[in-house]
Amino acid sequence: MHLEDNLKRALARQSAPDGFAERVMNAVNAVSAEARPSPGASRHPLPEGEGRGIRRGWRAIAAGLVLTAVAGGWAAEKAIERREGERAREEVLVALHIASAKVRVAQQHVHEIGSH
Amino acid sequence: MNALTLAEAETPLERARSGDHDAFAELVERHEGMVFSIALHFFDDRARAEEIAQDVFLQLYRSMGEIETDAHLLFWLRQVTSRRCIDGVRRARMRLVSFEDIGEVPAKTHAADPLLDRKLQKLIAGLPDHQRIIVTLRYQEDLDPSEICGIVGMPVNTVKSHLHRALVALRKKLGDH
Numbered sequence: 001m002h003l004e005d006n007l008k009r010a011l012a013r014q015s016a017p018d019g020f021a022e023r024v025m026n027a028v029n030a031v032s033a034e035a036r037p038s039p040g041a042s043r044h045p046l047p048e049g050e051g052r053g054i055r056r057g058w059r060a061i062a063a064g065l066v067l068t069a070v071a072g073g074w075a076a077e078k079a080i081e082r083r084e085g086e087r088a089r090e091e092v093l094v095a096l097h098i099a100s101a102k103v104r105v106a107q108q109h110v111h112e113i114g115s116h
Numbered sequence: 117m118n119a120l121t122l123a124e125a126e127t128p129l130e131r132a133r134s135g136d137h138d139a140f141a142e143l144v145e146r147h148e149g150m151v152f153s154i155a156l157h158f159f160d161d162r163a164r165a166e167e168i169a170q171d172v173f174l175q176l177y178r179s180m181g182e183i184e185t186d187a188h189l190l191f192w193l194r195q196v197t198s199r200r201c202i203d204g205v206r207r208a209r210m211r212l213v214s215f216e217d218i219g220e221v222p223a224k225t226h227a228a229d230p231l232l233d234r235k236l237q238k239l240i241a242g243l244p245d246h247q248r249i250i251v252t253l254r255y256q257e258d259l260d261p262s263e264i265c266g267i268v269g270m271p272v273n274t275v276k277s278h279l280h281r282a283l284v285a286l287r288k289k290l291g292d293h
Contacts, residue, residue, distance in 0.1 A: 010233040010240070028140065032137075
């Protein structure tokens with residue numbers, strides 16, 4: 001039999017697994033429930049459950065702010081440490097530069113003494 | 117025409133666009149076989165194919181507002197499924213079955229020659245990504261290269277070239293000259 005006919009048969013559509021549409025609809029319902037706002041949240045006094053939800057929201061925001069502050073402090077401390085490190089490195093380089101200049105002068109003296 | 121008759125006259129697509137979940141479920145049931153099969157023939161892995169198909173329908177739910185007609189829906193589903201297959205394999209290189217790995221696996225479909233079908237499915241799974249999706253769209257969906265090029269976003273001659281190379285490779289491996 002011709003290859004193309006065999007391919008058509010081998011690649012025939014197959015049924016999706018049992019319960020596939022149901023699983024998709026469960027996911028769709030979960031997505032649409034997430035997207036749906038609480039009914040009447042701003043117009044009526046909050047029922048107990050919703051009030052708890054909003055308090056939880058504020059707590060989450062406060063926790064976020066605290067975390068941001070802590071992270072900011074940590075980052076600033078790291079920046080200071082880095083700057084101090086760079087300054088110390090520069091000082092070491094200057095010291096090395098001075099030391100090498102002194103060694104060069106000493107070598108010159110040694111040569112001069114040797115040539116006399 | 118009263119309101120009830122108007123609602124009845126609306127297609128599932130129109131009802132799904134206006135947020136009717138039952139109508140959306142109807143669309144899923146109508147097209148699940150196509151979407152699942154494209155992913156299955158691409159990955160040769162049922163679990164992976166189901167995962168891709170679910171993602172495609174979730175994306176469809178979020179994009180229902182963009183879908184204009186039933187033909188557009190079909191095109192959209194084929195395009196998004198193909199892209200997800202290619203992207204999925206790029207993100208995490210799947211274990212591709214080499215031509216040498218082809219064994220005699222029991223068939224699961226009702227076919228005239230189940231062994232040959234399984235062998236072909238394995239060979240297709242070993243093709244390069246673009247050849248694989250093009251072969252799937254050509255022979256599963258019975259689409260011409262001129263239709264496939266719109267779905268995979270390639271010039272028609274590139275699609276023809278991929279198809280030709282895929283058939284040559286498959287013939288070579290099958291010894292069907």
